[in-house]
Amino acid sequence: MAQCEGKTRKGERCKREARPSSGFCSIHQDQEIRPPRDHDIEWDRDAITKAAIGFAMVGMIFFFRFRRC
Numbered sequence: 001m002a003q004c005e006g007k008t009r010k011g012e013r014c015k016r017e018a019r020p021s022s023g024f025c026s027i028h029q030d031q032e033i034r035p036p037r038d039h040d041i042e043w044d045r046d047a048i049t050k051a052a053i054g055f056a057m058v059g060m061i062f063f064f065r066f067r068r069c
Contacts, residue, residue, distance in 0.1 A: 006031045 004014035006028025016025040024032045 004028055 002018045004016045004018045004025040005023040006014040008014055014028055018025055022032055
């Protein structure tokens, strides 16, 4: 029998035997449907910038509003 083509959480190749109907074992059968997860996370820089500015403004408001003289 052939070796499973699935990847473990550590990124290593699975050592189990593949099912006859596909190249994956029963544990990694969902990997044959999904595309590889190399570039599925894209950061939205505009949203991150807006959130950082918002947090900075809220921090400044609290600092100047509640500071002790």
